[in-house]
Amino acid sequence: MTKKLLLGAEAIGQGAIDGGMSGVYAYPGTPSTEITEYVQENTVAKERNIHREWSANEKTAMEAGLGMSYAGKRAMVCMKHVGLNVAADAFVNSAITGVNGGLIVTVADDPSMHSSQNEQDSRFYGKFSMLPILEPSNQQEAYEMARTGFELSEKLGVPVLLRITTRLAHSRAGVETVEPMPENTGSLPKDPRQFVLLPAIARKRYAGLLEKQDSFRESAEKASFNQYFDGEDKSLGIICCGITYNYLKENYPEECPYPHVKLSQYPLPEDMLKKLEEQVDEILVLEEGYPLVEEMLSGFFCRGRRILGRLDGTLPRMGELNPDHVANALGIKVKKGEKAPEVIANRPPALCKGCSHHDTYKALNLVMEPFGDGHVFSDIGCYTLGALPPYSSINSCVDMGASITMAKGAADAGLFPSVAVIGDSTFTHSGMTGLLDAVNEKTPITVLICDNESVSMTGGQDSAALGKIESICLGLGVDPDHLHTIEAHPKNHDKLVELLDREVNYEGVSVIVPRRECIQKAARRIRAEKMKSEQNA
Amino acid sequence: MKCDIVLAGVGGQGILSIAAVLGMAAVENDLYLKQAETHGMSQRGGAVQSYLRLSDNPIYSDLIPAGEADIILSVEPMESLRYLPFLSKKGYVVTNTTPFVNIPNYPELDKVLGEVKKQPHHIAIDADKVAKEVGNSRASNMVMLGAASPFIDIPFELIEDGIRKIFTRKGEAIVNLNLEALRAGRKFAEANR
Numbered sequence: 001m002t003k004k005l006l007l008g009a010e011a012i013g014q015g016a017i018d019g020g021m022s023g024v025y026a027y028p029g030t031p032s033t034e035i036t037e038y039v040q041e042n043t044v045a046k047e048r049n050i051h052r053e054w055s056a057n058e059k060t061a062m063e064a065g066l067g068m069s070y071a072g073k074r075a076m077v078c079m080k081h082v083g084l085n086v087a088a089d090a091f092v093n094s095a096i097t098g099v100n101g102g103l104i105v106t107v108a109d110d111p112s113m114h115s116s117q118n119e120q121d122s123r124f125y126g127k128f129s130m131l132p133i134l135e136p137s138n139q140q141e142a143y144e145m146a147r148t149g150f151e152l153s154e155k156l157g158v159p160v161l162l163r164i165t166t167r168l169a170h171s172r173a174g175v176e177t178v179e180p181m182p183e184n185t186g187s188l189p190k191d192p193r194q195f196v197l198l199p200a201i202a203r204k205r206y207a208g209l210l211e212k213q214d215s216f217r218e219s220a221e222k223a224s225f226n227q228y229f230d231g232e233d234k235s236l237g238i239i240c241c242g243i244t245y246n247y248l249k250e251n252y253p254e255e256c257p258y259p260h261v262k263l264s265q266y267p268l269p270e271d272m273l274k275k276l277e278e279q280v281d282e283i284l285v286l287e288e289g290y291p292l293v294e295e296m297l298s299g300f301f302c303r304g305r306r307i308l309g310r311l312d313g314t315l316p317r318m319g320e321l322n323p324d325h326v327a328n329a330l331g332i333k334v335k336k337g338e339k340a341p342e343v344i345a346n347r348p349p350a351l352c353k354g355c356s357h358h359d360t361y362k363a364l365n366l367v368m369e370p371f372g373d374g375h376v377f378s379d380i381g382c383y384t385l386g387a388l389p390p391y392s393s394i395n396s397c398v399d400m401g402a403s404i405t406m407a408k409g410a411a412d413a414g415l416f417p418s419v420a421v422i423g424d425s426t427f428t429h430s431g432m433t434g435l436l437d438a439v440n441e442k443t444p445i446t447v448l449i450c451d452n453e454s455v456s457m458t459g460g461q462d463s464a465a466l467g468k469i470e471s472i473c474l475g476l477g478v479d480p481d482h483l484h485t486i487e488a489h490p491k492n493h494d495k496l497v498e499l500l501d502r503e504v505n506y507e508g509v510s511v512i513v514p515r516r517e518c519i520q521k522a523a524r525r526i527r528a529e530k531m532k533s534e535q536n537a
Numbered sequence: 538m539k540c541d542i543v544l545a546g547v548g549g550q551g552i553l554s555i556a557a558v559l560g561m562a563a564v565e566n567d568l569y570l571k572q573a574e575t576h577g578m579s580q581r582g583g584a585v586q587s588y589l590r591l592s593d594n595p596i597y598s599d600l601i602p603a604g605e606a607d608i609i610l611s612v613e614p615m616e617s618l619r620y621l622p623f624l625s626k627k628g629y630v631v632t633n634t635t636p637f638v639n640i641p642n643y644p645e646l647d648k649v650l651g652e653v654k655k656q657p658h659h660i661a662i663d664a665d666k667v668a669k670e671v672g673n674s675r676a677s678n679m680v681m682l683g684a685a686s687p688f689i690d691i692p693f694e695l696i697e698d699g700i701r702k703i704f705t706r707k708g709e710a711i712v713n714l715n716l717e718a719l720r721a722g723r724k725f726a727e728a729n730r
C-alpha cells in the first residue's frame with residue numbers, strides 16, 4: 001500500500017487504473033478534466049497502453065466507452081455535468097443495453113457554477129436511467145469507487161454512474177492505493193442481441209432493467225459506502241449524501257448526537273432509511289446539488305414526517321453547501337470573521353495579454369458597429385470572455401455549438417447580419433452539424449472559427465480540430481470563395497476588418513478562421529521543448 | 538496541531554506552488570492534509586484561492602469554516618482582504634505588498650495597505666523586491682511562504698525539504714534560490730511580527 005497526495009479527480013484516475021481499466025474516454029470540462037489528464041501522465045497507463053486520448057465530444061466518448069465494454073474490457077467515460085446532456089442519448093440507452101466489460105460513467109457536477117452555465121445534478125440522470133449511482137464522500141472513497149466500480153458494473157450488468165462535485169474533484173488529500181488489477185482479456189457479449197435495441201428486443205431488455213432494480217437496491221443496502229450511525233437524540237435524523245457527510249463531521253468531530261445515514265451509493269437503501277425514519281421526529285437531508293433525496297422523501301402533500309433541507313429553507317436552495325450552512329441548519333453557532341472591507345474591487349477573469357481572441361474582437365467590434373448591438377452569437381471557451389468589457393461583443397453563450405445554430409435561427413427570422421463566434425474545439429465538438437444545416441439552406445450567416453489550436457478554457461488540451469478546420473468546412477460544402485484563414489495578429493488588424501466587412505455583408509454562408517496559437521499553450525510547449533533539449537544535452 | 542490557511546492570489550500567480558511545498562512538508566511530517574484549489578474559469582486572471590488544512594487529526598471538510606483560518610497567505614495585497622471573513626480573531630494576515638493590477642478599477646494601493654495594517658496580526662512584505670534581492674523575482678511565492686512559516690507549526694527544515702523535493706527537477710541552482718527566498722521571507726517576518 002502506498003500513500004499519494006491526490007486531487008479527488010486524480011484519485012478517480014488512479015482508482016480506474018488500479019481497477020483494471022483498459023480505456024478512458026472523455027472530453028475536457030471543469031471539474032472533470034484532471035481525471036483523464038492523470039491517466040495520460042501515469043506510468044502504468046503508458047506501459048499498459050491504456051486508451052487515454054481525448055474524444056471529440058462527450059457523446060463520442062460515451063459511445064466509445066460502451067464499445068469497449070461490448071468487447072469485454074473495462075472502460076471509464078468522464079465529463080462535466082453539462083457534458084452528460086450531450087451524451088444523454090447514449091447514456092440513457094446504455095442502461096437498456098447493459099454492459100459486458102465494466103463501465104463507469106464519471107460525471108463531475110459544478111454546484112455554485114464556478115465554471116459552468118448551470119448547476120444541474122447528474123444524480124437525476126442516474127435515477128432517470130434507473131442506474132446505480134456512486135457518490136464518494138472523500139478522496140479515498142473516490143479512489144475505492146473507481147477501483148471497485150468496474151466489478152460492480154459487471155456484477156449488476158449495467159453502467160455505473162460515479163458522481164462527484166467541484167469540491168471533491170479539486171481538493172487534494174492523502175490516498176492509500178493498492179497494486180493494479182489486471183485488465184480483462186476481452187470477450188464478446190454472451191447474448192449476441194444484447195446491444196441491438198430494436199423495439200422487440202429493447203422491450204425485453206427494459207423489462208430486465210426493471211427487474212434488476214431490486215438487486216441494485218440490495219447492493220446499496222449492503223454497500224460499505226453506506227452506513228447507519230445511531231445517536232442518542234432522536235428529535236432529528238440526518239441523511240448525508242456524498243461530501244456533505246464531511247460537513248456534518250466538521251461540526252461534530254467527536255460524535256454526532258443524532259442518528260444519521262452516510263449515503264454514497266444509490267438507489268436509496270430503503271431499509272436503512274426506514275430504520276432512521278422509525279427512530280426520529282424530523283429528517284434533515286444534506287445533499288450537494290438539487291434536492292433529489294429530499295424531494296423523494298417529502299412526497300407531494302408533505303404529510304407525515306417533516307423533511308428538512310433545501311426545499312423548506314433550512315438550507316440554501318441553490319449553490320454548494322459548506323460547513324457553516326450545515327451548522328446553521330443544526331442550530332450550531334457559527335463563528336464570524338471580519339467583514340471584507342469595501343475597498344476591494346471585483347476581479348473577474350479576462351483574456352490573457354496577447355491572446356489572439358483580442359485581435360478577433362477588436363476587428364469584429366469595428367465591423368459590427370454600424371449594425372448596432374445584438375447580432376453576434378457566441379459559444380463556450382476563452383473567447384466567451386468577449387462578453388465582458390472592454391469588448392462586450394457577444395450576445396449569447398448557451399451550450400457548446402449553439403452559436404452557429406442560433407445565428408442560423410436568427411437569420412431565418414430575418415436578423416441580418418447574423419454572426420457566430422466559435423472556438424476550434426467547440427466547432428468540432430458540436431459546431432459542424434449546425435454549419436451543415438446552414439450550408440444546405442444557404443442561410444446568410446458569417447461564422448468566425450477562432451482557431452487557437454488548443455482547448456484553452458480547460459487548460460490547453462490538444463484540440464481534435466487541429467489542422468482540419470478548412471477541410472471540414474469545405475467537406476461540409478462551404479463555398480471556397482467564402483472560406484478565409486487569417487493570422488489573428490495586431491499586424492493583420494486592417495486586413496481582418498476588411499475581410500469581415502466583406503463577408504458579414506455577403507448573403508450566404510461564409511466562414512472566417514482567425515488563427516494563432518493560444519499564448520499559454522505556446523509558452524507551455526516552449527518550456528517543455530526547452531526541458532527536453534536540456535535533458536538530451 | 539491544526540493549521541487552516543487560505544492561500545490567495547490572482548489566476549496565473551502560481552499560489553499552488555506554495556501549497557505543493559507545504560503539502561510535501563505535511564506528508565513528510567505525517568500530518569493529515571486537505572487542500573481545495575480553484576481550477577477553471579477564474580484561472581484566467583480572476584481572483585483565486587486555495588484552502589489548505591493541516592492537522593494531526595483526521596480532517597473532514599475540504600472547506601474552511603468562517604472565522605477559523607489561522608493564516609491568510611496572499612501573494613497580492615487586495616486579495617488578502619477578500620478572505621477576511623474566514624480569518625479567526627487570533628489569525629495572521631501575511632501578504633505581499635506588490636499589487637497585481639489587471640482591472641481598471643483597482644483601488645488606491647494606500648487604502649488597500651491601510652486595511653491590511655488595521656489587522657491586529659499582519660505581515661506586509663514586498664516579496665517581489667525581496668525575491669529580486671535574492672536573485673530571481675520569480676521566487677516571490679517562496680518569500681511569501683517563508684514569511685508565513687513562523688506561524689505554521691511544521692519544523693522549518695521540513696519546509697526546506699519540501700522545496701528541495703518540489704524543485705529538484707529544475708536543478709540545484711533553482712533549489713538554492715528558492716531556499717534563499719524562503720529564508721529571506723522568514724527573516725523578515727521574525728523581525729516584523
Ligand SMILES: Cc1ncc(C[n+]2csc(CCOP(=O)(O)OP(=O)(O)O)c2C)c(N)n1
Pocket residue numbers: 027028029030058080082083084086380381382383400422423424425426427452454455456457458463518
Ligand atoms: C458540453 C460541454 N462540454 C465541455 C465543456 C467545457 N468547456 C468549456 S469551454 C471548453 C473549451 C473550448 O475550447 P475552444 O472552443 O477551442 O475555445 P478556447 O477556450 O480554446 O478559446 C470546454 C471543453 C462545456 N462547457 N460544455
Ligand code: SF4
Pocket residue numbers: 350351352354355356357382452456457518519520521581
Ligand atoms: S488561455 Fe489562451 S485562449 Fe485563453 S485567454 Fe489565455 S491566451 Fe487566450
